[in-house]
Amino acid sequence: MNLFTSSILLTLFMLTTPIMASSTNFYKSNKYQHYVKNMTLLAFIISLIPTTMFIHTNQETLISNWHWITIHTLKLSLSFKMDYFSLMFMPVALFITWSIMEFSIWYMHSDPNINQFFKYLLIFLITMLILTTANNLFQLFIGWEGVGIMSFLLIGWWFGRSDANTAALQAILYNRIGDIGFLLSMTWFLSNMNTWDLQQIFMLDQNSSNIPLMGLTLAAAGKSAQFGLHPWLPSAMEGPTPVSALLHSSTMVVAGIFLLIRFYPLMENNKPVQTMVLSLGALTTLFTAICALTQNDIKKIIAFSTSSQLGLMMVTIGLNQPHLAFLHICTHAFFKAMLFLCSGSIIHNLNNEQDIRKMGGLYKILPFTTTALITGCLALTGMPFLTGFYSKDLIIEAATSSYTNAWALLLTLIATSLTAIYSTRIISLTLLEQPRFPPLMSINETNPLLINPIKRLLIGSIFAGFILSNNMPPMTTPLMTMPLHLKLTALMMTILGFILAFEINTYSKNLKYPHPSNATNFSTLLGYFPTIMHRLPPHLVLTMSQKLATSMLDLTWTEAILPKTTAYIQLKASLLTSNQKGLIKLYFLSFLITMTLTLLSFNYLE
Amino acid sequence: VSLIHINILIAFTISLTGLLIYRSHLISALLCLEGITLSLFILAALTILNSHFTLASMIPIILLVFAAREAAIGLALLVIISNTYGTDYVQNFNLLQC
16 A cells, blocks of 8 residues: 555646636736646656656556446446556656646736736546546546647637637647547447457457548547648647747647557557558658748647657557657657747747747847757757767667568658758857847847746757656566667667758858749648648538439429429420410300300200 | 309309400409409309209309409519509500510
């Protein structure tokens, strides 16, 4: 009997306390924000207890407390599964959320609804934790929908701006398409395995698990912005920077990947679905890396970078390495959140300027942000022995030395070098050269509320990879031997990307800006995907439904087929065949005289 | 044969002549049409009841249905004519309008 279950439940309960306090007067005071931040900090510290116990003794727990309902043979209860994945994810998520909350005290300082913002962030965190600790699919779905809703509310935070509302709606729509896949899997599990509990699903050995796994892949594609369902992620940058940092870099978008990781016992026996996930991930990572090359908004570049890394995580799942994907989730969260916080610092200091063509020369002005930005970009590209190295390099190694699809591998490698290219673009356009912003900006980074979160995440970006991979119990046999050229593949691709980017930057930075070529247009307009897909299918579907419902059914079938046709035919026929002059009285009179004469003559002829 | 039959037959003949010879309004023709159907109905009902020909007693009922139908069509035609011409004078019928 140890503190395991108590700590977990305490963590989860502690996070709901500020929400319950929001109905009191305390909610309106200035101290609410610090209260929320401190609660998150305490939750982080307490959640370290079960994690340490897990690392030490590999103790996993299944907490099943409240039996909710039994429908026929389906028993639904409130159950939390604290295993490898959820125990390692909780401290990471809480740490990052704590840093982001401290940052957003500084960033959203002048917002009148700042307390509501913190409440939304907290509700988001709680639903994310529900998602990761869920033991049955119903609870997971509650968390899933919860993060979708909070994403909507937070993206549309500045709801007076029509772009923000459009982006929030777009996020909801794309997530909904993924939810169809999720519901399909839930129904399949319900009808074939009679359960929504993960334990029973993994225990029963089914022959073909194609349908539920494809449904889950669709759900992951919707939530984690894979190709085909990806445009909502760059549009979601309409929300404030803390929202982008929390939702769209670390926690929400990894929910889809997390779902697939949870189902790894099913995935490891199903080769076709693995191949599909691999291809989808490879396509996503390359496509979004291409789109990131020519964007001009710093947040969008980082959003595409997130999308590319999510594709990489999908590739890892497709290689049957769920634990590596999970490691990449945890490490990626650190440096991506830090990149977003640095961009938030730059944006706020330049008076809400987000276009990198109007930034420059911040190298000397914001030294700390510069440090963090460069470190984050290097960690992102997989610089040896920073955080990204421990997960990204392992992924590339596993990819190059496994019996897998060569095309997917090629795409992933190209995307790795593109990562280096757009990282260089960010660094050189925002930090180096001369300033391109208006000169009267008061730029400072002296506020500790800004510095401390970035400092913590910086330390995390440097050391977290090392700490995590040394403390995570290995669940698969790591790859020990490979040829030298395969080992150095990731490094060589990254160095290639850096060299290419620096070369092109150096020789062309003082030339005239050229007219955008076709390739540049393709990349900037996101591959024309939103342009086509947001106009054409809705137009087609709506026109088709209008033609079907109104024109065909209503006007034609119930109105024009019999009644109007009959009337029309009669009219035409009578017009054609009649050559009468309308002398009715004459006709009637002649009829009468004929009748009389006939009757009289027959009477007399008798 | 009997007097009542002849009475009703005379009513029928009067309505028939009224239908075929009318002065100016179309509606009088429709009225006479109603008279024809009414006299036919009474003739049929009386003959059948008199000869206890029970099997054929649905004939008057069917006749009623058709009479109602006829009246409706006639009135519809009247309405259309009055929509296009304004009145129902029969002098209008040889004017070239569709």
